[in-house]
Amino acid sequence: MNFPESVLLREDGPREGFQMNEEVIPTKKKLELIDALSKTGIRSIEVTSFVRPDRVPQHADADDVCKGLTEVPGLRYRALYLNEKGLDRALSHPTIKPEGYILIAASEPFLKKNNNQTLEEAIEGIGSWLDAFLAHGIKLERVMMSTAFGDADTGPLPAKSTLAVCERVIDRLADKGAELPEMTLADTTGYANPESVENLVKAFQDRWPKIQVGLHLHDTRGTGMANVYAGLQCGVSRFDASVGGLGGCPFTKSTAGNVPTEDVAFLCEQLGISTGVDLKAYIAAAKLAETIVGRKLPGKLKDAGLLQGNPQ
């Protein structure tokens, strides 16, 4: 096995998870969860989203969330933004260290629906993003490649199609003199399986050995944790995840949430891969997340608890 020695888990529950929730969560409850998460040893939490409040009412309190954060050494609070104005707002909060990231999608219909852009326009727009990062004194950290394994409009995508989009992005960055530290391959709507994860990750690593691969995996069709395992087998050491699996709505036919952070951390621990995360504290946070949204979340470890007994 080519397992990494350690894994960086990035918690997306308070932003992406809550965003999927129909009812707006009171700011105080959001901060309660973020505070619980901040005591788990996790090193990165996406706490909110600086987007238009009429489009995403759940995150209309973004400024208040950021003002209410308790800073913890070694822990980075991130926030989502979709344009320079959002980045400005994020940077106005001393508690937030926004990532320099660029959103692209391997499926063009997805990009059109979500970003109102063609792929050509998105790639052209990379230059403006780099200028904005420069102007704001932040560094490019990653490209988030949504629908890297396909989506409902495009169907399952073979590795070579996604790699072709990656190549256009990386070439454009190179033209602008920028090096990419990480490509996050996102299975946005559950089109990945462990074999397609392995195929895409290995092909990417072979082609661009200096660029880290990150994985952002939703457990839409039950393959989420097997996909994580396939990523670990390829040495992937950066995973986005969501406390308790917060994100999917269990009573509607919607995209299920990210893989549960504490289940991923447990899997890593069982495989001898360190995450820096205290599982007991994470279980407590996952239970709190359940209480806040008022429904059962899909994560498993929180219900079963840790293993008992000593290894024989």
Added chain:
Amino acid sequence: MNFPESVLLREDGPREGFQMNEEVIPTKKKLELIDALSKTGIRSIEVTSFVRPDRVPQHADADDVCKGLTEVPGLRYRALYLNEKGLDRALSHPTIKPEGYILIAASEPFLKKNNNQTLEEAIEGIGSWLDAFLAHGIKLERVMMSTAFGDADTGPLPAKSTLAVCERVIDRLADKGAELPEMTLADTTGYANPESVENLVKAFQDRWPKIQVGLHLHDTRGTGMANVYAGLQCGVSRFDASVGGLGGCPFTKSTAGNVPTEDVAFLCEQLGISTGVDLKAYIAAAKLAETIVGRKLPGKLKDAGLLQGNPQ
């Protein structure tokens, strides 16, 4: 990859899944689910349990269930039994083709609690089981090795400990002139991880290449589907599973159910491994199972549906 070409899925929901349900399900509802399952292309269903009704009230209607079954060519209805009397009852129903199986556990405390036996007694008792199978004209088909990866009393078990128990069983069978077609390694309470599955399965295959390995995996701590994938990577072609993941009770701290059959079948299909199962029909059966138990079941595919679009 060493994936098998095809996989035999054995449906355990109507027996093991319902048994975990607190409320007794009406016989008619059980038969409705079994009928729905019987139209999916699945080849093996455990429909009930011939055990003492005072111990397992859920299966007090075992005889009525068996009388109500509609036979389908190529589909085998199985039933659980724990002693010769139970086997007699199972065999009294022409609809049932009971498996010749022997239950053992790798964790002795588990065996004592569940079977009121020491390991020595269980291994000694293999002779009586073989006699009973001979007397009833059925063949030994498999040994079910419960807690093959450990349990709360014993802790996680390394492969060598479980293999030592397997060896005692296989040697005892050989002493009695019996060959074992399959060893089913069961993760009864969620102590397996994909690496321990790989270690145990590979070690077993190396040692006893002529004995098939089966896997019976519960998704107690979120590693269930990754464990299935690890088994498939080792060429395992027999999996017990439960429609919708029926089995765990989501509101109590209990052992979660088997991996969801339709999610396992979807994973296999995505990996190019045939199962003979119609996923749409299985999704419908999983939704019916949810209606019957009146709560959300953990399976994912039933909520998300099949992939859309054509492979690119």
